[in-house]
Amino acid sequence: MKNKKYYYLFCILIFTIFTVSVINSFDKEDTIQTSSFLESLDSKKIEWGIKRNDNHKQPDLGSLNKKIIDEQEGIAIGNSESKKVYLTFDEGYEAGYTEKILEVLKQNEVKATFFITGHYINSKPELVKKMIEEGHIIGNHTVNHKSMPSLNEEQIKKEVMDLHTAVYEKFGYEMKYIRPPKGEYSQKSVAYCNTLRI
Numbered sequence: 001m002k003n004k005k006y007y008y009l010f011c012i013l014i015f016t017i018f019t020v021s022v023i024n025s026f027d028k029e030d031t032i033q034t035s036s037f038l039e040s041l042d043s044k045k046i047e048w049g050i051k052r053n054d055n056h057k058q059p060d061l062g063s064l065n066k067k068i069i070d071e072q073e074g075i076a077i078g079n080s081e082s083k084k085v086y087l088t089f090d091e092g093y094e095a096g097y098t099e100k101i102l103e104v105l106k107q108n109e110v111k112a113t114f115f116i117t118g119h120y121i122n123s124k125p126e127l128v129k130k131m132i133e134e135g136h137i138i139g140n141h142t143v144n145h146k147s148m149p150s151l152n153e154e155q156i157k158k159e160v161m162d163l164h165t166a167v168y169e170k171f172g173y174e175m176k177y178i179r180p181p182k183g184e185y186s187q188k189s190v191a192y193c194n195t196l197r198i
């Protein structure tokens with residue numbers, strides 16, 4: 001089993017056009033260390049949202065957010081020197097715009113990221129299929145869109161991995177990014193998500 005290949009779940013927190021990707025890999029031997037490490041982390045809920053400004057500057061991430069993101073090898077905000085925009089969409093339910101969005105993206109040869117929930121994959125599987133076929137990234141927005149700091153580890157695992165497995169089984173697509181529902185997370189919930197794998 002030494003050479004068994006693990007599939008890592010990459011966590012991503014994306015705030016509108018700014019992306020936080022939390023990428024990490026753990027070896028099997030790390031499991032015990034991981035649980036005591038997790039116990040030492042803060043489970044205090046952080047609510048992050050963009051404070052809009054009109055000076056064309058990137059929003060301030062705040063030192064605590066930056067710390068959590070750096071610790072988990074995440075990307076919160078793109079490089080301000082590079083003129084790139086990361087387009088991400090939350091797909092909690094279909095409000096009737098996604099078809100048109102996909103059409104416009106295709107016409108302009110732009111790829112985006114769509115974060116989907118359990119409700120979305122159950123109600124609009126054909127659109128998820130289309131997103132994948134057209135080269136977009138599908139991200140995990142959990143099964144029920146619950147605030148992660150309000151859940152215990154088992155519940156987080158279920159919320160994340162049940163959707164992960166459903167998408168994999170339906171489309172053979174492995175999600176690598178996660179956006180925490182409601183923009184709510186804790187140091188602990190982000191670190192825990194980073195340990196999940198199939």
Ligand SMILES: [Zn+2]
Pocket residue numbers: 090092141145181182
């Ligand atoms: Zn959401």
